[in-house]
Amino acid sequence: MESETNKKLRKIIHIDMDAFYASVEQRDNPEYRGKAIAVGGSPEGRGGVVATASYEARKFGVRSAMPSKRALQLCPELIFIRPRFDVYKEASRKIREIFSRHTDIIEPLSLDEAFLDVTEDKQQIGSAIEIAKLIKQAIKDELQLTASAGVSVNKFVAKIASDLNKPDGLTFIGPSSIESFMEKLPVEKFFGVGKVTADKMKRMGLHTGADLKRLSENDLKTHFGKVGAFYYRIVRGIDEREVQPHRETKSLGAEDTFPYDLTRTEEMNAELEKIAVTVYERLKRYGLKGRTVTLKIKYSDFRQITRNQSFPVPVGDLEKILETAKQLLLSTEPEDKPVRLLGISLSNFGEIVPVNNRPDNTIQLSLFDDV
Structure with missing residues (x-):
């Protein structure tokens, strides 16, 4: 055995x-080294979104997907740099x-x-x-x-x-060492445990993996629903997923299935921010912009809906993608039903031109890929 x-x-x-992006900029531009920089949209006007912040900026609390105006409030000396994808x-x-x-x-x-x-x-x-x-x-x-x-x-x-x-x-x-490591890990460090769930766990006296481990699988399901089975396995370090080659070349969008149902708009918006950054990166990788932004929602009962918005000119900037996805989410009265999956995609590209401009380089794209 x-x-x-x-x-x-x-x-x-x-x-x-x-x-990554900030480190590349600091590598290529000596004047940025040792300084707080943010790669992303400018805080001017309606304001953009931070794609990546240098470690000097992170000391002030600046993070990815944060509105640039908020980042500037946290770090007044922050230098904003347009991305060079x-x-x-x-x-x-x-x-x-x-x-x-x-x-x-x-x-x-x-x-x-x-x-x-x-x-x-x-x-x-x-x-x-x-x-x-x-x-x-x-x-x-x-x-x-x-x-x-x-x-x-x-x-x-x-x-x-x-x-x-x-x-x-x-x-x-x-x-x-896996089980002992998991036992010492704070609950908020576990994948799928957001702020709301972490607060609930702490009110129950569950602060670490060791605390979670004391509960049976049925107990975890009773308190947290079906995701309790996930917590039961992951606190023991059990993950049987295989490494899947080439997955990033098959997508013009991204989606994420959550290990627990989202019930608050702020939680959903936080997840949309992460997904939008991934979509933005993938669009840039393929040199694509789309006229239609689609939001995909799957509820806890597995019912699935999509909402989309089309524009007269193609869009591909992070701010517009994220803003549109959040507006589409708001139109669905999001706090009415628990959400288990969110996805964002862009379509209606017109001509797809490979980033290296080789006419013989065809790209097979599917609508979604996991984050």
Whole structure:
């Protein structure tokens, strides 16, 4: 039995670039180094949205998807920079080349983040930790950028690990350490536990994974509904999802299914902000703009609706996508029914031109992809 379990253990690396867009700007423009910068829309006029903030700006509370006007209030010396997606895309391509030296099983989540399955690595190094070190060093030497890496036996734990020692971090959580690690983790760090759920848990005396672990699966379902089964598994570090190669090339939109139902408009808007950033990045990657923005909603009873708005000229900027999605959400009286999934897509592109302008480069796009 023990040998069977060991056979099934995978070696998963999650690589997350450190403040990617901002770091590229600081690399290419020495005058920005050491300063608080935000890549995104200007706070002038109606104001834009922050796509990425440097670590110097994050010390003031500036974060991705935050309105630029709010970011400027938090950090009056903040420097706003228009995105250069052609430059970020090229850096992302080079990072992917570094990944591919070790494995072809690569699942990009965005331009700056990916899962790698190195259970069978090309160079037969055998150690996921050593591979992560080599990847980080290659990114630093060849691109003058830093990345953080998480290494474990599944995607969920590897992703949490990559965020623990940013920037330029490397964290390994082995099979024997997963449960003890999860027990110490604050409940708000668990995927799917938002502010509302975290507050409810704390009122119940549930502050850490260890507290959650004391409850049976039925108890968790009683208090949190069907998502209780998810909490029961994830607090034990159980995640059987496989790394899925090439997923990012199949989408002109993004959606996310939540492990718990959203019931408040502010929660839904917060999730839409994250989804809109992902959509924005994917549109830029393909060089696309669309005339129609579509919001997809799936309710807790699995009933699904879509709402869309069309424009006379194509749109592709983050602010417009997010503003439109929020307005479409508002038109559905969002707090009337619990929501389990939200998605945003753009369509009605007209002519699709590949970003490298090669006429023989066709792109297969599906309507949605998971965030």
